[in-house]
Amino acid sequence: MENFIKTNGVELCAETFGEVGDAPILLVGNTMLTWPDDLCARLAALRRFVVRYDLRDTGRSTTADPEAPDYTLRDLVSDAAGVLDAFGLPSAHIAGFGVGGWIAQLLALDRPARVATLTLIATRPTAPGPNDSDLPEHAPELMAHFMNPPEVDWTDRASVVAFMLENVRHLSGPAFDEAEARENIERVHDRTPAAADPGKAHRAAQMATAFAALDSGPRWRERLGGITAPTLVIHGEDDPFFPLGNGRALAAEIPGAELITLPGTGNELPRRTWDTVVPAILRHTS
Structure with missing residues (x-):
């Protein structure tokens, strides 16, 4: 069942799996559906209390002006702490995917008492914008796709889903499962109230890059040596968005x-990786 949490002046949509008394894991992605139902259920079956939620501007959480x-x-980091507060969790195991990885890193750095362990998936140690010279940038082919998007009819579900599917195809590795991706995309689209508004649907469909315009505040890469939480990094060998060097x-x-x-994985967490990812997270959070 979804819960609506009021924190930091916004409303965030969250959902839990498992028993409250089990070891808590907060999953931070773009939307709660970054973490599929079956993945959350597998973690819950292994005695984990799983919490996932929609970031601002995604899913059923509060939306802002799409252009500004x-x-x-840092507000998104405060939101994550607010989700922990709402469930009465002084601390939790934190797992962040993509943008959620930035949030997880900053939570571990700025509020270390809230982070029992840290899992970072498909992310990097720097904020949006030009990367550090020693880190690989987004793949040129991927950026060419994002900079020259196809025409989309934002009032037509099929057109929007097809657009989102092509984005995901470009973000994925060579073993792309179109049927699995389409099912996930349709769920993301259909549970987003913003999808009924063509202007907001445009932002909802651009989740991979929607957070690039955020004010990220001071750099944190130079502070990574101060993270005290045991940390697991999981990364696709063929990630074109945040290449493996990150x-x-x-x-x-x-x-x-x-x-x-x-292996064979891009900026994604497909079902075929779960037999590796779930046991790894279980070990890490034990």
Whole structure:
């Protein structure tokens, strides 16, 4: 069942799996559906209390002006802490995917008492914008796709879904499962109230890049050595958005971090990876 949490002046949609008394894991992605139902259920079956939620401007959480969001990356970090508060969790195991990985890193740095362990998936140690010279940038072919998008009829579900599917195809590795991706995209689209508004649907469909315009505040890469939470880094070997060198840098610069790479995987968490990812998270949070 979905819950609506009021924190930091916004309303966030959250959902839980498992028993409250089990070890809590907060999953941070773009939307709660970054973490599929079956993945959450598998973690819950292994005695984890799983919490997932929609970031601002995604899913059923509060939306801002699509052209001028009035919040910062640090506000999203405060939102994550607010979700923990809403469920009465002084601390939790934190897992962040993509943008959620930035939020997770900053939560571990700025509010270390809230983070029991840290899992970083498909993310990097720097904010949106030009990357550091020692880190690989977005793949040129991917950026060419994003900079020259096809025509989309934002009032037509099929047109929007097809557009989102092409974005996901470009973000994925060579073992792309179109049927699985389409099912996930249709769920993301259909549970978003903004999808009924063509202007907001445009932003909802651009989730992979929608947060690039946020004010991210001061750099944090130079602070990674101060992370005290045990850290697991999981990264696709064929990630075109945050290429593998970004995951390697995180693992090298966070003390004691472990790196697991996923062959044939891009900026994604498809079902075929779960037999690796779920046991790894279980070990890490035990």
